[in-house]
Amino acid sequence: MKKITSFFALFLVSGMIAQAQIETPQPSPMATISQKVGLNEFTVAYSRPSLKGRKAFGDVVAMDKLWRFGANMATTLKSTDEFSIQGNKVPAGEYSLFAIPGAAEWTIVLNKTAKMSGTSNYKETEDQLRFKVKPEATPYKTETFTLQFSNLKDNAATFEILWENTRVTFDINVDFDAKVMKQIDETMAGPSAGSYYRSASYYFTNKKDNKKALEWVNKSLEKGGDKYWILTLKAQIQAANNDFNGAIETAKKAIELAKTDEDDAYVKSNTDRIAEWTPKATPVKGKK
Numbered sequence: 102m103k104k105i106t107s108f109f110a111l112f113l114v115s116g117m118i119a120q121a122q123i124e125t126p127q128p129s130p131m132a133t134i135s136q137k138v139g140l141n142e143f144t145v146a147y148s149r150p151s152l153k154g155r156k157a158f159g160d161v162v163a164m165d166k167l168w169r170f171g172a173n174m175a176t177t178l179k180s181t182d183e184f185s186i187q188g189n190k191v192p193a194g195e196y197s198l199f200a201i202p203g204a205a206e207w208t209i210v211l212n213k214t215a216k217m218s219g220t221s222n223y224k225e226t227e228d229q230l231r232f233k234v235k236p237e238a239t240p241y242k243t244e245t246f247t248l249q250f251s252n253l254k255d256n257a258a259t260f261e262i263l264w265e266n267t268r269v270t271f272d273i274n275v276d277f278d279a280k281v282m283k284q285i286d287e288t289m290a291g292p293s294a295g296s297y298y299r300s301a302s303y304y305f306t307n308k309k310d311n312k313k314a315l316e317w318v319n320k321s322l323e324k325g326g327d328k329y330w331i332l333t334l335k336a337q338i339q340a341a342n343n344d345f346n347g348a349i350e351t352a353k354k355a356i357e358l359a360k361t362d363e364d365d366a367y368v369k370s371n372t373d374r375i376a377e378w379t380p381k382a383t384p385v386k387g388k389k
Contacts (some may be wrong), residue, residue, distance in 0.1 A: 207236055
């Protein structure tokens with residue numbers, strides 16, 4: 102009986118120890134950021150150390166030595182499609198990201214081995230890309246190590262590294278045009294009103310073929326009926342084709358429909374465009 106009692110006591114104590122796991126805040130918590138640039142989805146995973154009264158570069162981070170771009174595991178950068186960094190093409194995939202900080206310049210390293218514990222398994226022969234950038238001093242202090250995308254455009258973004266009073270950036274570019282054009286070609290076999298609208302908008306925005314854009318926006322209206330956002334696009338395409346009279350009439354229709362939907366932004370944008378186009382329009386006989 103004593104053995105059985107002792108066994109159960111040991112079992113209960115073991116269970117209590119297992120349940121008594123203590124979770125405390127991590128000194129360099131993990132962060133994941135996702136950013137769409139063009140049609141590419143970028144994901145960055147990294148640990149974020151804070152200064153806590155220390156000096157970042159030359160203290161927490163050794164100068165002129167390989168750094169894992171944060172703490173704990175090496176920072177990773179993943180892209181769903183091919184992209185470029187500082188003009189250098191990089192295949193789609195997941196990479197580890199390192200830096201060699203220097204007083205006058207930094208070396209940024211993109212390595213093909215994504216999962217690494219710091220720099221311990223790093224091999225230079227696995228580098229996908231190395232390039233140099235210049236750090237700049239900031240008038241503000243960043244307490245916690247920060248990576249972020251900024252200056253977003255359809256085909257580009259700036260990647261920023263911020264810590265203490267240092268900012269380092271590099272350019273990321275993507276090429277989406279070929280993919281969009283392929284989608285348009287495939288969709289045009291049996292397009293909907295929305296497909297015609299998106300295709301017309303793409304052709305107009307990217308200055309491809311405004312006559313084709315006008316054809317498609319008219320088909321969008323035929324299939325889906327008058328919508329003020331489609332009419333707004335048509336008016337802009339008409340103006341791009343130097344049909345300012347037609348653009349003004351279309352914009353007026355868009356305004357009336359936008360008023361019904363209480364969309365003040367469309368009312369204002371079309372009103373502003375009418376004011377811009379009126380001096381360029383051909384005077385109608387009988388009207389002053």
